[in-house]
Amino acid sequence: MKQVIQNFKSGELYVDEVPLPSISEGMVLVENEFSLISAGTERGTVKVGKASLIGKAKQRPDLVAQVLQNIKKEGLKATLDKVRTKLDSLKALGYSTSGVVIASMDTNNRFQVGDRVACAGQDYASHSEIVAIPQNLVAKIPDNVSFEDASYTTLGAIALQGVRQSEPTLGDNVCVIGLGLLGQITCQLLKANGCNVFGIDLSSRLVDLAKETAADNAMLRNDSNLLASVDEFTNGHGFDSIIITAAAPSNDPIELSAVIARKKGKIVVVGAVKMDIPRDPHFFRKELDLRMSCSYGPGRYDVNYEENGNDYPYAYVRWTEQRNMEAFLKLISNGSVNLKPLTTHVFDIIDAEKAYDIVLGKVEESSIGILLKYPEGNSEKITSKFKINTNKTENINVGFIGAGSFAQSYLIPNVKSGGVSLDTVVTTKGITSKNVAQKFGFNNTSSNSEDVMCNKDINTVFIATPHNSHAQYTIEALKANKNVFVEKPLAMTPDELDAVETAYKTSDSKLMVGFNRRFADVSKTIKKAFENLTEPVFVNIRVNAGFIPKEHWTQNPQLGGGRIIGEMCHFIDLMQYFTDSEPVRVYAECINISNDKMKADDNISIIVKFKNGSVGNLNYLANGDKSLPKELIEVFGGGKIGRIHDFRSGEIHERNKTTKLKSTSKGHKQEVEAFLSALKEGKENPISFESICLTTKATFKIIDSLKTGLPQNIS
Secondary structure, eight states: EEEEEEETTOOEEEEEOOOOOOOOOOOEEEEEEEEEEOOOHHHHHHHHSSSSSHHHHHHHHHHHHHHHHHHHHHHHHHHHHHHHHHOOOOOOOOEEEEEEEEEEOOOOOOOOOOOOOEEEOTSSOSBSOOOOOOOHHHEOOOTTTTEEEEETTTHHHHHHHHEEEEEETTEEEEEOOOHHHHHHHHHHHHTTOOEEEEEESSSSHHHHHHHTOOSSSSTTTTTTHHHHHHHHHHHOOEEEEEOOOOOSSSSSSHHHHHHHHEEEEEEOOOBBOOOOOOIIIIITTTEEEEEOOOOTTTTTTTTHHHTOOOOOOOOTOOHHHHHHHHHHHHHHHSSSSOOGGEEEEEEEEGGGHHHHHHHHSOOOOOSSSEEOOTTTOOGOOSSSSSOOOOOOOOSSSSEEEEEOOHHHIIIIHHHHHHTOOOEEEEOSSSSHHHHHHHHTOEEEESSSSSSHTTOOOOOOEEEOSOOOGGGHHHHHHTTTTOEEOOOOOSSSHHHHHHHHHHHHTTTTOOOOEOOOOGSSHHHHHHHHHTTTTSOOEEEEEEEEEOOOOTGGGGGGGOOOOOOOHHTTHHHHHHHHHHHHEEOOOEEEEEEEOOOSSSHHHHHHHHHHHHTTSSEEEEEEESSSSSSSSSEEHHHHHHHHEEEEEEEEEEEETTTTTTEEEEEOOOSSSHHHHHHHHHHHHOOOOOOHHHHHHHHHHHHHHHHHEEEEEEEEOOO
């Protein structure tokens, strides 16, 4: 299918073929008819992409701070590799579309095949022939509303939320600063609400358009009579509210709003403007009310609402994102909003570059609403997979299911350098799959896991998807007689683990889980120092893991499983490695905390008893400070101590001497090499299947121990 793409590294913008996206529970698949280019937002996005590396850094200082923090944690080289991976990516553009449902897995059974719908969401409602949209970002289109008008719905919801924040009443005098697309729609909404509307902009063309469509009066910002006209319009009182829909780097819209507002008036910021709030004379003396409007409305940036499909109760949150979308469509339907005067250009998707030439000012042509049109009835011709390279197929032919930033940073490069062939990469979004395939040299790009599972030429599968799909894909691959490398965790429930065990025992394939820390050079050196020891050892691990909000996908019990299952398994495996024994019992305690932002079991102490008498102690903490290195591992036994400092250095203390150890990585490269070597040479799994199962069972028993307050045996 065709999609508008920007290469974030080079800034190049073009239309290309990518696999169609896939959907999962809670999503709707839509064949687009039209999409709207939001000139203000997308102009800024495209300009960031076209900027130099220094230019990108200046425009995103928040990301620069993350890079500097990562250098402290992982070192310069690893950080540079991550930055290169992020920069060398393809970006989807657009966030407001309309089309027809061609498949739906929404949990409310609201959308059926053939329904006409409007769609919202950055990275979802893209300029693409087919889009996959979370169910709460889809709204049905009334029969008398055209696809062209419905493609404005996202912008309309943003404007509507700004109007709601201003709380206008009949007869209010309201000023709209910034008469671009968002401002024009805002003027119409205010007029439909019975307000007296005054518009201000830098463009005489936009001022005239506002007068023609909705504004009772509109003027240029630099008109010398502006303030006098404001006094006349408001009878000298000032505006009841001002809605700023401009996008400007200056503080002028804020300062002007304060001047023209009445005492105790409201100023609502919708657009991206500089916000240096001058206390005197107006904000303080008038007691002005400054408000922010958050995009489409309640639900925006809430993972539980947007991605997990959990709606807010109607009685308590009357206007959510989706309900704002529905309200705007109804306003179009009853004639309260007229969008036809705002549409200045319509381009076929194949001519999207011409549209962006206008948006970026390469072509001097007056525009405001620019639509992209898509070919009708084209979905049957669109495939989930297509070939982009014809590289030689080696004895080990690899398919990847899942290729996020972790896989691109730590797995795929090491597999690529391992003397194997990269056959097919699968991701849910076609644009991501295409980008990864081009970047690393896969022969095929796909959005359907069956293109890997059903391909008999692929004999090895790497799985790096969200945690809740690991067991399912592992079982499918084992049943298809494919070797499997799956990122941790192997399973999220005992039933899933049982099913994996059954599939493994009936297969001749190898299975590896991404417990990388035991493969780090510093771990191997310490292990060797204790290898002839006959007495038990004590392993002490302190992890300054850092805070992760409850809304993060890894904390979702159904998606990520939480940090005990999803992360602490690493350290149970490392304990097994150093003790060279099986865990037989666990006991866990976590803190009691009233802070609702933090999960209590993110701060936990775990004691693990091993069959040979060894003991492991894990203190995993999320309430510390990032300045302290993340991981400290200590192994005590036989008069020796081995220590690892965040896998950046280590030492062995023996006979009153200290031997310093160097560490270059956490073992990601080495674990991939070990797995591929086992395949090539027919050796045993680098980690025994029994050990992998015991690690996974131990995490389940840790949760049971927290629930019961008692030690739990691991059978």
